[in-house]
Amino acid sequence: MTQHLLIIDDEPDMLTLLKRSLEPELGCQVDTASSGEAGLEMIRATDYDLVLADIKMPGISGIEVLEQIKADRGEEVTVVMMTAYGRIEMAVEAMKHGAYDFITKPFDHDALVMRLEKAFERSRLLKENLRLHHECRSTDMFQKLVGKSPEMQRVYDTIRMIAKNDLTVLITGESGTGKDLTARAVHALSNRNTRPFIAVNCPTVPEHILESELFGYKKGAFTHATRDRKGLFQEAHTGTIFLDEIGDIAPTIQTKLLRVLQEKEIKPLGEARPIQVDVRIIASTNQPLSEKIKSGDFREDFFYRLNVLPIHLPPLRERTGDIPLIANHLLEKHCAKLDKPLKRLSPELMDAFVGRRWEGNVREMENLIMQGILFSPADEITPKDVGIPREPSPGPGPDMPPFLDLPYKEAKENNLSTFNATYIGHMLTLSKGNVTQAAKACGLERQALQQIMRRYGISAEPYRQSP
Incomplete structure (x- = not known):
């Protein structure tokens, strides 16, 4: 979708100049308003991504325009202020009222384009966050599991x-992939959902205690057994028992659980006869159970009794498309839990999240986001706030791009020429040289695409002759 910029300035020549230069350079649609009053009317009628407003204007000033935008739209619209009177005090005042940036006239064209590109990126990020927050609350959350990737849809x-x-x-699934939430989802959608759900974290209970915890005991069964006690299987009667991390339990307990799976009965310690239980086991x-079977640490017959209906949860690195969705869900959740204002994740941090291996999966991400909420001094969480080091700048070497030893402007122009020739050439190939269709595919107006083609010497003629 084409980005939309509104420029508000009382100088007609400035409006014309900026519209002509910024539309092709930024690839955006530019509207103009010659007064603060006209600008506010246009903002109320159109969803702009970015507003560039002059501070000194007759009638409603740029600061008043800024205040009204923030009152009406909050942070939805990014505003950059400009003025020919570049005093520090004026910049500070604009920032206090919610301006994203402050630019002084006369402009350096490259600097202006770069700062507006950053402002557009900030606007894009805010809209993406709002979209993700909305999605988290709707179709992309399934029984508290978050994700819309094909892998999670299969789950x-x-x-x-x-x-x-x-x-x-x-x-x-690996640690932190959501096994507990998955078990609860199965129970919640089952016919037993009004009955007990008992979760047992098997590795945290010592072996000599786990048996009595699971099956219970009779009074006098052992020292200190001063009364009868129901086990967790009896507590879960008519409901569901969830045996978390069952790969860590000892073979002796596996043997007793195998009996439960086969006979649907338990035998409390000290009890002479078994007791029937109506329990669904999840x-x-x-653990890699196949490896544990080979080493003799896990009974093969027990495994086959357990593995009737398997569910495998993919690690986070295999569903990177879900990472922004999960990150924003966790951000919203923990800002509320920690009683902090809702923050946002910087583009650099989101890039780092997408590229991270996540050995601890969602749990690891959750810990980092909580750190970011508590430690970030601003309303945006950066890699530094969560202890992710900045990627080192690559040194010169034989495989480095050839433009690194060029002056900035020359390097930029070379790369823009290459990009435009490749990208627009591809679009013209698809459209067989039809500029109108190519512009539509690019998300540009036809006139804007023609301006870019003229600037970089791209002709549509060769593509019309192509087969």
């Missing part, structure tokens, strides 16, 4: 298919 489909029966479920593990 959701599996949960829906298996929830209504009572067969045993085995959830596999288990999870982050």
Whole structure:
């Protein structure tokens, strides 16, 4: 979608100059207003990504325009102020009223373009955050699991298919991928959802205690057993028991659990006869059970009894498209929990998140985001705030791009020429030289595309002759 810029200035020549230069350079649609009053009317009628407003204007000043935009639209519209009177006090006042940036006249064209590109990026990020927050609250959250990737859609489909029966479920996946939430989702969509859901974190309970915790005991079964005690299987009767990280339990407990799976009965310590239980079992593990079977640490018959309905949760690095969605969901969740104003993630931090391996998956991300909320001094969380080091600048070498030893303007122009020749050439190839169709595919007005083509010496004629 083409970005939309509104320029407000009482100098007609300045408006004409900026419109002609910025539309092709930024690839955006530029509207102009010759007064603050006219500008505000246009802002009320049109969803602009960016407003560039002069401070000194007759009638409503630029500062008043800024105040009204913030009152009406909050942070939805990014505003950059400009003036020929470049006093520090004026810049500070503009920033206090919510301006994103402050530019003085006369402009250096490259500097102006660069700062407006940053302002557009900030506007894009804010809109993307709003979109992601909305999506998190709607279709892309499934029973508290967040994600819209094909990998997670398959997980959701599996949960829906298996929830209504009572067969045993085995959830596999790395630490932090959401096994607990998945188990709760299965229970919530099952016919047992009004009955108990009992979760047992198996590795945290010592082996000699786990048996009595799971199955209970009779009074006098062992020293200090001064009364009968129900086990967790009895507590979960008619409901669901979730055995988290079952790959870590000892073979002796595996043998007793195998009996539960086969016979649907338990035998409390000290009890002479078994007790029938009506429980659905969901288990999870982050362990490679096939390897543990080979080493003798996990019973093969127990594995096959568990692995009736398998669900595998993909690690975060295999569904990177979900990372922005999850990050913004966690940001909103923990800002509220920590009683902090809603912050945003900087583009640099989001890039770092997408490129990270996430050995601890969502749990690792959650920890970093909580750190960022608490430690970031501003309303934007940066890589520095969460302890992610800045990528080192590459030194010169034989594989470095050839433009690094050129002056900035020459290097920029060379790369722009290459980009435009490649990108626009591709669009003209697809449209067989039809400039109107190519402009539509680029998201540009036809006139704007023609201006770019003239600037970089690109002709549509060769593409019309192509087969």
